[in-house]
Amino acid sequence: MSINNSAKDRQERFDHGMAVLSSIDGESGEKVIDSLADISPELGHQVVAWAFGEMYSRPQLAPRDRQLVTLGMLTALGGCEPQLDVHINAALNVGLTPDEIVEALLHAAVYCGMPKALNATFVAKRVFTDRGLLPGDLGQ
Amino acid sequence: MSINNSAKDRQERFDHGMAVLSSIDGESGEKVIDSLADISPELGHQVVAWAFGEMYSRPQLAPRDRQLVTLGMLTALGGCEPQLDVHINAALNVGLTPDEIVEALLHAAVYCGMPKALNATFVAKRVFTDRGLLPGDLGQ
């Protein structure tokens, strides 16, 4: 029992989502979608068309706020270091400062414990290094 | 091998933390500390003196931002509905609107899945009802 989505409607949703994803995640997000093309194009479509196109772009919560929630979730879930990589990049793209990101992961220590906070912080270390933010001035 | 904390220093840390907890969590947080008095006063002390007094009060991230991270973490962890109750209250106290809180939990559906997002949203329903925000105007 499957709805008959017009191909045009489906493509529009994808294109809109891709515009959102590119502005938020940039390259690291686009790479994930590309790597899904051979194994699960539908999962790629849903990440783009639904997760970004329909959910992320809602005006009820700003991208900066969404990324704060996401940093909390990915730290708490554990084992989601690949996604933390993408989303720490996204956090920087939407206006969180490196210090704010590091502080959010420190805050996580209280609620998730030290192991998960450490694992997330080391992902931030890699991302910041790749973006030339380390070695540098993280003022704490 | 235990450090010899002066009792005065320990009390000061507790008092400072209690001031922070009361301003953020209000009554629902104070109740948690009271209920720990007979079973684990040390856990109560650490929640107050360390979690609030030392970690939460750091200026590097504003309380509103901290609560966004916390809503993400508690939704993702699962089984932390008692703490979601306290922290949804806290989120309202620090300036997040009911709509923003509901949207943060909707955003969680993408990263944690529908079950966890639903469970967290139903805690918000109870908190908002208790605070007279439901039935009411949640503009979506």
Place this chain on the structure above:
Amino acid sequence: MSINNSAKDRQERFDHGMAVLSSIDGESGEKVIDSLADISPELGHQVVAWAFGEMYSRPQLAPRDRQLVTLGMLTALGGCEPQLDVHINAALNVGLTPDEIVEALLHAAVYCGMPKALNATFVAKRVFTDRGLLPGDLGQ
């Protein structure tokens, strides 16, 4: 940056999803959607229009197979007993026998450990009792 979904298109998606949900989850699923109306109508919309209308109804995996995957996930996640209630009901609706459901949760003991398998099994006990399947003949 939000796509301009026509209201008609949005309603069609919802109606299609509701048809799928009702055939799979029956009453227990419909109750969940109703209880979201005041707190998060958008989450209700997404459960219906996306989770059921767009994802569940895909022909690539039959509902009986989907419910087996879901029983595994909800047992493993922990803290999702409300959803296990809905989905054990759904499992019966789509043709899994009570014995197969019980066996799936027993199988979970190997991969998730005894605590989670026990918690899921006790949800099945409540569901089966409510549906008049207990006391009865579970042949093992």
Place this chain on the structure above:
Amino acid sequence: MSINNSAKDRQERFDHGMAVLSSIDGESGEKVIDSLADISPELGHQVVAWAFGEMYSRPQLAPRDRQLVTLGMLTALGGCEPQLDVHINAALNVGLTPDEIVEALLHAAVYCGMPKALNATFVAKRVFTDRGLLPGDLGQ
């Protein structure tokens, strides 16, 4: 392809496991097995014959040590409060003092975060109250 266990061998394994379970878990454990009789007697059999009869009784780790590991696991898993109830009782039965149990759950705050440590501690509060250990002298 199922092995043909003699019924006598199966019964011996069960009886041995029941002896171990009763000495460790006492009444709260026996109740769990009874409540499985109608829904999943095989799960009950495996908890008794395998978990207790074959695994728990191994001499390589003493029951007191096993309970310390278990308190850590059940706190970390989250959503396993029913099992924490049984195992806090078991911990007292095998020689851990109330203070040691409370301290183990406080220790958990560092590794699992405050929410999970709190949820486990409140289970201990209920168990200790039921066993007449609260109100009382927990020396901290």
Place this chain on the structure above:
Amino acid sequence: MSINNSAKDRQERFDHGMAVLSSIDGESGEKVIDSLADISPELGHQVVAWAFGEMYSRPQLAPRDRQLVTLGMLTALGGCEPQLDVHINAALNVGLTPDEIVEALLHAAVYCGMPKALNATFVAKRVFTDRGLLPGDLGQ
């Protein structure tokens, strides 16, 4: 207090389990058991004799159905990519098609969220590539 298992009985259980494991998991499962020989031969024995020999081989649920439950559990648990590798291989061995496996992991996005669904899907990508199923025809 340990039961006196005859060595012959213990060996029979192991041999039976090994026959089941080899038919389901094939080489990737056998490798896991071999790698346990020096560190924890007892864990290896239990995986073979109990998990496969006693639990997996029960006729109440077919291997194809068991693998659907397992794919759900391993995706939901997170951090179990090594086991997902073994079990995606097993899923193919017991008659699930590549498309069905990919669809099961897509279905997981609804219940576990996108991160866990993505991580599981990328394990499938590696397994399918190793088995010569990619690049190829996954019809979606």
Place this chain on the structure above:
Amino acid sequence: MSINNSAKDRQERFDHGMAVLSSIDGESGEKVIDSLADISPELGHQVVAWAFGEMYSRPQLAPRDRQLVTLGMLTALGGCEPQLDVHINAALNVGLTPDEIVEALLHAAVYCGMPKALNATFVAKRVFTDRGLLPGDLGQ
């Protein structure tokens, strides 16, 4: 609203914690703190000053007992293999034997399931190999 900790008091707490950490974790723990210096010196400070200096050193539970709880927690959390590496080393340092550690992780199979028990056991395999305990005599 931040407490005005004297720098001298803060340094004393750190020094005390470092002494505890070095005696428990040895080199593998010290490396973690060093690697935090550029990304999150405050997280490093809290691990040392709070987690070790204030919490771990409490006399209410001996280090050997603490490590048993920790092995349980890190196995159950999943995705915390880096911390399992540090803490299996610590477990050996505080007097748990290799056999006791392996048995604790086998015990975990009952409560966390086979996947998590396996993942933890393979970390032990690496740690023991690095410490020259494998190949060797693990008597089981």
